[in-house]
Amino acid sequence: MPTDATALQLVLSGDPALFAIVRLSLYISLSAVVLAALIGIPLGASIALTKFRGRQGVIVLLNALMGLPPVVVGLAVYLMLSRSGPLGAFGLLFTPCAMIVAQTVLVTPIIAALTRQTVEDLWLEYRDELTAMNLGPVGRVTALIWDARFSLVTALLAGFGRAAAEVGAIIIVGGNIEGFTRTMTTAIALETSKGDLPLAVGLGLVLIAIVIAVNALAWTARRAGERMAG
Amino acid sequence: MNMLTRRLLIAATATFALAGHASAQDKSIVVASTTSTQDSGLFGHILPMFKAKTGIDVKVVAQGTGQALDTARRGDADVVFVHAKPAEEKFLSEGFGVKRYPVMYNDFVLIGPKADPAGIKGSTDIVAALGAIKAKGADFISRGDKSGTHQAEINLWKVAGVDVAKDKGPWYKEIGQGMGAALNTASASNAYVLADRGTWLSFKNRGDLVIAVEGDKRLFNQYGVMLVNPEKHPSVKKDLGQQLIDWLVSAEGQKAIADYKINGEQLFYPNANDSGA
Numbered sequence: 001m002p003t004d005a006t007a008l009q010l011v012l013s014g015d016p017a018l019f020a021i022v023r024l025s026l027y028i029s030l031s032a033v034v035l036a037a038l039i040g041i042p043l044g045a046s047i048a049l050t051k052f053r054g055r056q057g058v059i060v061l062l063n064a065l066m067g068l069p070p071v072v073v074g075l076a077v078y079l080m081l082s083r084s085g086p087l088g089a090f091g092l093l094f095t096p097c098a099m100i101v102a103q104t105v106l107v108t109p110i111i112a113a114l115t116r117q118t119v120e121d122l123w124l125e126y127r128d129e130l131t132a133m134n135l136g137p138v139g140r141v142t143a144l145i146w147d148a149r150f151s152l153v154t155a156l157l158a159g160f161g162r163a164a165a166e167v168g169a170i171i172i173v174g175g176n177i178e179g180f181t182r183t184m185t186t187a188i189a190l191e192t193s194k195g196d197l198p199l200a201v202g203l204g205l206v207l208i209a210i211v212i213a214v215n216a217l218a219w220t221a222r223r224a225g226e227r228m229a230g
Numbered sequence: 231m232n233m234l235t236r237r238l239l240i241a242a243t244a245t246f247a248l249a250g251h252a253s254a255q256d257k258s259i260v261v262a263s264t265t266s267t268q269d270s271g272l273f274g275h276i277l278p279m280f281k282a283k284t285g286i287d288v289k290v291v292a293q294g295t296g297q298a299l300d301t302a303r304r305g306d307a308d309v310v311f312v313h314a315k316p317a318e319e320k321f322l323s324e325g326f327g328v329k330r331y332p333v334m335y336n337d338f339v340l341i342g343p344k345a346d347p348a349g350i351k352g353s354t355d356i357v358a359a360l361g362a363i364k365a366k367g368a369d370f371i372s373r374g375d376k377s378g379t380h381q382a383e384i385n386l387w388k389v390a391g392v393d394v395a396k397d398k399g400p401w402y403k404e405i406g407q408g409m410g411a412a413l414n415t416a417s418a419s420n421a422y423v424l425a426d427r428g429t430w431l432s433f434k435n436r437g438d439l440v441i442a443v444e445g446d447k448r449l450f451n452q453y454g455v456m457l458v459n460p461e462k463h464p465s466v467k468k469d470l471g472q473q474l475i476d477w478l479v480s481a482e483g484q485k486a487i488a489d490y491k492i493n494g495e496q497l498f499y500p501n502a503n504d505s506g507a
Contacts, residue, residue, distance in 0.1 A: 083305030083465050091465060093306050094260055094291060175260075175291035178274075193410030194269050195417075195435030 007202020017179070022210060025183040028096055028170070029163035032103030033111075036159055040108045041152065044115030045141045049123060062116065065109035070102075074169030077102040081173065094175040099183075102169040107159035114155035119144045150229075153222045157215055164211050184210070258287035259470045262299075262307035264378055265408040267453070268292035270428030270497055275490040280477050286470050294377030294408065302326060302456075305463030308471040311478075313378035313426075313453045327456035331479050332507035334487050334498040336427045338382055338449040341413065342368075342442035343420040356446040360390040367401040369421035371412050374404030378451070383424045386448065413439070426451055428497040452507050453498070455479075478502070 010018045047058060079085050081093040081101070092098045122144050123130070130140055145152070167185035174181035176190060184207040191200040267273055268290055277288045293301060295312040299321050302310040310327070312318060321327050340359055342351070348368040350359040363370055372394075373380035387394045394402060405415055409429040416423035417437035425433075430441070443449075455475050460466040477483045484500035491497065501507050 083463055085304075088305070088465075094289065175289070177260075177289040177291060180287075180289055190269075192414070193265070193408050195410055195414060195433040197435050 007199055007206055010202075011206060018206075020179065021182055021184055021187055022206070024096065024181075025164065025185070025207075026210070026214075028099045028183060029103060029160060031100045032107050032163045033156055033160045035100070035104045036107035036111050037156055039104075040111030040159075041115045041145060041155075042141065043108075044112035044117075045119045045145050047112075048116045048120035049137065049140055049144070059113075059116065062109055062113045066113050068106055068109065070106055070166040070168035071172065073105050074102055074172035077105065077169065077173050093173060094177060094181060096174070096181060098173040099170040099181060102173045103163040103166070106166065106169060107163050110159045110162055111155050114158060115145075115148075115152060118148045118151045118155065122148050150222050150226055153218055157218055160214060161211065164207070164214075256287065257285055257470065258289055259308040259467050259474060260289045260291060260306065261309045261311055261474070262291050262293060262297075262301040263311040264295050264298060264313060265292045265410065266313070266379070266426045266429045267311060269408075269410055270426075270432045271492070272428065272487070272490055272498060276483070276486045279486050280474060280483070283477070283482075284473055286473060288474060294373070294375045294380070296376030296381075299326075302458045305458065305465055307458060308467045309455060309457055309474055311453065311455045313451055314381045315452055315454065317378075317381060318454050318456065322456065326459055326462055328459050330454045330456050331475055331502065332504060333453050333455050333478050333502055334484075334500045335450060335452045335507065336498050337444065338379065338424055338451050339427050339430055339441045340422060340443035340449075341416060341425050341430060341439050342422040344438045344440050345420070346442065348422065348442075351440070351442045353443050354445040356386055356443050356448055357390045359443045360386060360392065363401075363422055364390075364392050364397065367399060369419055370402050371416045371419070371421045371423040372402060372404045373409065373412050373424075374406045375408070377408070379409060379424060379426055382451065386424070389448065431492045431495055431497055452501075454507075 044062075047055070047062070077098065078093065080087050081090070081098050082088055083091075083093070092101070126144075126147070130143065135143060165185070167189055170181075170183060171186045171189060174183070174186065176182055176186040182190070184203060188200050188203045188207070191203060263273070269292070273288075273290050277290070281287060291298070291301065291307065295314045295317060298307070298310055298312050299317060301307050302321070303324075303326050310321070311333070318327070318330050322330055340350075340356060342348070348359070348362045348366045350362050353359050372383060384394065403415070403421070405412055409425060410433065412423050413425060413429070413433050414435055415421070417435055417439050420438060422442065455478055457468065457471045457475060458466045460468045478487075479502035484502055487498050487500045488496065
């Protein structure tokens with residue numbers, strides 16, 4: 001990015017480097033949310049509907065993991081993916097894949113914990129009907145996830161917010177490599193360290209605008225879905 | 231690491247292993263380097279020329295010198311390009327590097343507030359200046375991150391007869407961050423700070439900061455480049471990495487470095503021919 005430009009000029013002039021960074025940020029954070037949803041929603045719903053020893057402890061742990069420090073997750077994933085680490089042979093460190101892995105670890109507990117709460121509330125409400133329908137455990141989980149699908153949008157958005165906002169994990173595992181692993185948040189950190197505070201603030205505003213746009217899209221989709229579902 | 235996280239990692243890694251392998255076959259290398267070479271804009275100037283000539287993508291991970299050497303020790307970089315000769319020689323003697331090539335130099339400058347509370351502005355004696363800062367208790371920002379600049383700073387305090395580990399008071403603040411962050415902190419708190427000239431010249435948020443001391447021989451700052459030893463880490467891309475090193479020390483690479491200027495001022499001086507550097 002030319003450093004003598006403001007962020008607004010970069011946006012208005014359609015700066016290709018800026019758009020590549022925006023695209024990478026969205027690709028990484030949305031991929032992490034999709035992966036985290038595939039793991040977190042079934043996991044959260046299963047915990048909501050299953051009785052087992054130590055369940056209260058698992059719920060407390062899951063809720064606590066929503067506060068996982070990104071820099072710690074980044075360090076752990078770094079040590080796993082480093083050439084000297086157990087998964088080093090894949091050569092994933094300093095790639096977008098490593099960044100998706102780190103953000104997936106961060107986002108999964110958020111989606112799982114919020115799903116657990118949502119599904120458990122629904123379960124308490126519809127327990128009798130579902131019991132009468134004589135569904136197996138998998139059928140109950142599926143039915144309740146389907147019933148909760150509109151509420152779960154909020155869980156996904158919470159996860160996306162976490163992923164889009166964090167810098168601590170992806171700067172460690174991605175390395176902030178220009179044109180390859182540089183995202184909005186790591187670019188903001190870099191411009192701050194170069195002392196180009198106006199550009200850093202401008203990029204921050206662009207990032208906030210993107211997060212708002214994604215949320216607006218998700219909300220519109222939810223409303224449309226609710227209307228269609230009657 | 232709990233079971234869930236482990237499964238998650240394995241699942242996610244398996245999902246992306248293919249993509250990772252694909253990108254590993256690209257003509258690209260990872261260079262662990264220092265914030266000064268990146269923040270000053272040098273890489274942005276010279277690497278496109280190298281890519282045009284060889285087609286090799288150079289992925290720069292900018293860290294402090296200490297961290298860059300550690301990244302290379304773990305096998306996560308193909309080449310290291312840093313500036314702390316004693317630390318580089320240690321890296322070589324441990325067997326992690328193949329050979330060290332001197333590339334270029336610039337110098338450190340002592341930056342301080344215009345008001346100059348330690349009364350050292352215009353001096354060319356860095357040791358006397360540091361002594362004055364300590365004597366007056368003027369605020370000083372230290373990188374505190376084992377970077378090349380931090381190691382140079384510690385050596386200069388030693389020469390000045392100050393044991394900062396023991397003598398530091400509230401005037402001496404270790405922030406544990408990069409050069410830019412240290413300059414931002416100094417700018418916000420009107421403190422002195424040791425910086426490499428390249429980062430200083432390209433730094434924008436100067437506030438009231440100016441150069442207080444420059445031109446002392448002891449402020450010399452040498453950069454060297456090394457290939458990570460493929461015998462320690464077979465994943466190192468030996469041929470591509472060596473191509474970058476050969477280009478940096480070639481007449482063409484050296485000219486590219488000398489040609490990089492900000493506002494007409496040259497930032498780095500090539501000296502690959504000086505085998506003792």
